[in-house]
Amino acid sequence: MIPPIANNFVAGEDSDTALAHVEELNRQGIGAILNLLGEHYEERAGADADADAYVELVEELAGRDLDACVSVKPSQIGLDVSAAVFEENLARIVDAADCFVWIDMEDHETTDVTLDAYERHAVETDGRVGLCTQANLKRTPDDLERLAPLPGKVRLVKGAYDEPKAIAHKQKARVDEAYRDCLRYMFEAFEGGVAVGSHDPAMIDLAADLHAEHGTDYEVQMLMGVREDAQAELAASGVEVNQYIPYGSKWFQYFYRRVRERKENALFALRAVLS
Ligand code: FAD
DSSP states (O other): OOOTTGGGTOOOSSHHHHHHHHHHHHHTTOEEEEEEOOOOOOSHHHHHHHHHHHHHHHHHHHTSOOOEEEEEOGGGTTTTTOHHHHHHHHHHHHHHOSSOEEEOOOSGGGHHHHHHHHHHHHHHTTSOEEEEEETTBTTHHHHHHHHTTSSSEEEEEOOOSOOOTTTBOOSHHHHHHHHHHHHHHHHHHOTTOEEEEOOOHHHHHHHHHHHHHHOOOEEEEEETTSSHHHHHHHHHTTOEEEEEEEESSOHHHHHHHHHHHOHHHHHHHHHHHHO
């Protein structure tokens, strides 16, 4: 069982508990992006098993009246085994889904194959898939130009991977500047809308300004357990908000990462343990 403190960041160990969280969230006017925790399978069996779980999940979602979609990690569904296994499993999930399917972006060695897979499915499904792009990568402005004319949706994040200096902005201020530049381009060029994957109030304010200037639709995506008051406030003010909800038996590593990345999260965890 997941201890209550980890439960702030992870919805549960199985899809039933995750879906109960989605129901609660939908009542607050917030949509859900479900992510089964798991990554870097080197054997095909693990990747196929998680792809099976996603197929079951999207089939379950098709029978329920929920505002929910899924987000998958390429290495979870086979990219470390081979590009062919990843593409086969992604196609199975997309084919089975009525809902939107997001593709998370992992480290820079996976960018090209992930972009190619997204492009194919964006065209084939007429835009029922989305892709995450990372502002810290120097290549991202060029990638956004390639993605702009495609159907589908793009989530812009700052980037969670420690990438080499030659290909990535390393200083926080420089990453923030790159994020702003990418967001400005997206509001100008992406007719299908923009997904702002950030907890940063400055980026969310900029998105609101750009929406006022260009009229482009946008949504804000934040993680479960992070700035949930802001999520509720934004949703109440009429902004589309979607919460990224991890669940599954591999919760410990994810929880540990959340606690380590911010002093506030560590203090929050400590307070919960002491109380
Ligand atoms: P930061 O630059 O970390 O922080 C900026 C400001 O935001 C802070 O000063 C603070 O005011 C506020 N803030 C941030 N975190 C907190 C907190 N815990 N509590 C309170 N305030 C906070 N990365 C990938 O590489 N690939 C992915 O596929 C991917 N998918 C993502 C999906 C979603 C929905 C989200 C939200 C993030 C995703 N990320 C992904 C992670 C992303 O790259 C960043 O590492 C992460 O979001 C931190 O950057 P930030 O923009 O939120 O803000």
